Amino acid sequence: MKYNENEEFMMKSVTLSLLQSVANAFDFGGPVLCDAHHYGEGHINDTFVVWREDHSKRFILQRINTDTFTNPVGLMENVCGVTRHLRAKILAEGGDPARETLNVIPTLSGSTYYLDADGGAWRAYDFVEDTICLQQVGSETDFRTVAETLGKFQNQLEDYPASTLHETIARFHDTPNRYANFEKALAADALSRAKNITSEIEFIHAREQDCHVLLDQLAAGEIPLRVTHNDTKINNVLIDAATGKGICVIDLDTVMPGLSAYDFGDSIRTGANDCAEDEPDQSKVHFDLHLYEVFAKGYLSTAGASMSMAEKKSLAWGARLMTLECGIRFLTDYLEGDHYFHIARPDHNLDRARTQFTLVRQMEEVFDQMLEIVCPDNR
Numbered sequence: 001m002k003y004n005e006n007e008e009f010m011m012k013s014v015t016l017s018l019l020q021s022v023a024n025a026f027d028f029g030g031p032v033l034c035d036a037h038h039y040g041e042g043h044i045n046d047t048f049v050v051w052r053e054d055h056s057k058r059f060i061l062q063r064i065n066t067d068t069f070t071n072p073v074g075l076m077e078n079v080c081g082v083t084r085h086l087r088a089k090i091l092a093e094g095g096d097p098a099r100e101t102l103n104v105i106p107t108l109s110g111s112t113y114y115l116d117a118d119g120g121a122w123r124a125y126d127f128v129e130d131t132i133c134l135q136q137v138g139s140e141t142d143f144r145t146v147a148e149t150l151g152k153f154q155n156q157l158e159d160y161p162a163s164t165l166h167e168t169i170a171r172f173h174d175t176p177n178r179y180a181n182f183e184k185a186l187a188a189d190a191l192s193r194a195k196n197i198t199s200e201i202e203f204i205h206a207r208e209q210d211c212h213v214l215l216d217q218l219a220a221g222e223i224p225l226r227v228t229h230n231d232t233k234i235n236n237v238l239i240d241a242a243t244g245k246g247i248c249v250i251d252l253d254t255v256m257p258g259l260s261a262y263d264f265g266d267s268i269r270t271g272a273n274d275c276a277e278d279e280p281d282q283s284k285v286h287f288d289l290h291l292y293e294v295f296a297k298g299y300l301s302t303a304g305a306s307m308s309m310a311e312k313k314s315l316a317w318g319a320r321l322m323t324l325e326c327g328i329r330f331l332t333d334y335l336e337g338d339h340y341f342h343i344a345r346p347d348h349n350l351d352r353a354r355t356q357f358t359l360v361r362q363m364e365e366v367f368d369q370m371l372e373i374v375c376p377d378n379r
C-alpha cells in the first residue's frame with residue numbers, strides 16, 4: 001500500500017501498463033485508453049475509468065478487493081444473477097435497463113471477470129453517464145430520491161432466490177461478531193494504539209447489549225430476512241444529473257440475505273447529517289432528525305407496503321446499529337493498522353470512528369422520535 005500520486009487515498013497502486021493489459025482483455029467494442037488514477041470515493045475496490053480510443057464511450061474497470069472478497073467468482077455470479085433479475089423487472093416496468101442497473105462487460109473470451117498474472121481479479125461495467133453520486137446530502141429532495149430508489153431496489157429483489165446467493169463476506173452485519181472482533185483487536189493491540197482511544201473503548205463497551213438487538217429480533221421471528229444490498233452508503237446510488245431521478249443502485253458486491261434495517265440504517269448513517277463520514281472536528285457532527293424523517297418517508301413510500309409494524313420499528317434500530325457497527329469496524333481497523341478501509345491520512349479511521357460515535361450518541365437522545373417517525377402511533 002502507498003499513497004497514490006495525488007495522495008488522495010492510500011490504496012494499492014496500479015501501473016498504467018498493468019491497467020492497459022487488463023483492459024485489453026475485455027470486450028469494450030474496440031481499443032480503449034486507460035487512466036491509472038483511481039476514480040470515485042469507494043473504500044474497498046480499485047476503480048478506474050477507461051475510454052474507447054475515439055472517446056465515444058467510457059467504462060468502469062475495477063479490481064475487486066480479494067482481501068475483502070475472497071471468492072470473486074461467486075461474487076460475480078451474484079452480481080450477474082442480481083443484475084439479470086433487475087433488468088427483467090426494469091423492462092417490465094417500462095424502464096431503461098441500460099442505465100438503471102449495472103451492465104457487466106464480458107472479457108473477449110466470454111468470462112465475467114479477468115484474472116491478471118498476479119492473481120488480481122477484475123471486472124468491467126458500462127459507465128452510467130449523466131448521473132451524480134452524492135458524497136454528502138446537499139438537498140432534501142436528493143435524499144428522498146436515494147430513499148425511494150433503495151426502497152424500490154428492495155422490492156425488485158423481493159422474489160430473488162436468496163438461497164442461490166453466495167455469502168460474499170461472512171457475517172457482514174453480524175454486529176455482535178463485529179464487537180467480538182473489536183475485542184480481539186483491542187486485546188492484541190498490535191500497534192500500541194489502544195492508549196489513544198480510552199473514551200472510544202468505553203463508549204463501545206457500554207453498548208455491548210445494543211449490538212444484539214436486530215439479530216435477536218430476527219431469531220425471534222419478529223422481522224424477516226430479505227435480499228438486501230447491505231452497503232447503502234449514499235454514494236452507491238446514482239441520480240440523474242438533469243432530472244434528479246434515482247437511476248441506478250451500484251456496488252452490488254454485498255447483495256446477500258439481510259435486514260431492511262441494514263439498508264435503511266446505512267443510508268441514515270451517511271446521509272442524515274451535515275458532515276463528512278471522516279469529519280475530524282466532532283463539534284461539526286450533527287445528526288439531523290429532519291433528514292431522517294425525509295429518508296424514512298421516501299423509503300417507506302416504496303418499501304413500506306410489505307413491512308409489519310415490528311419491521312418498521314427495526315429501521316430506527318438499524319440507523320443506530322449500522323452507525324455503531326461502522327464505528328466499531330473503523331476503530332478495529334485503526335487498532336489493526338488500517339489494512340481494511342482505504343485511508344488518506346494517519347488516524348483517518350480514528351476520525352471516522354469518532355464521527356460515527358458522535359452520531360450514535362445524538363441518535364440515542366432522540367430515539368423515541370426516531371421510532372415514532374418510522375412507526376407512527378405503532379401503526
Ligand code: ADP
Nearest residue numbers: 040041042043044045125126127128133235251
Ligand atoms: P467500492 O466498493 O470501492 O465503493 P464502487 O463499486 O462503489 O466501489 O465504485 C466506486 C465509485 O465509482 C462509486 O462511488 C461511483 O462514484 C463510481 N462508479 C462505480 N460504478 C459506476 C458506474 N457503473 N457508472 C458510473 N460510476 C460508477
Ligand code: GN1
Nearest residue numbers: 041042043044231233236251254326
Ligand atoms: C465500505 O465499498 P464502500 O466504500 O461503498 C464498506 C461498508 C462501510 C463503508 C464505510 C464491503 O463501503 O461496509 O459501511 O465502506 N464496504 C465493505 O464508508 O466493507
Ligand code: MG
Nearest residue numbers: 042235236251
Ligand atoms: Mg461504493
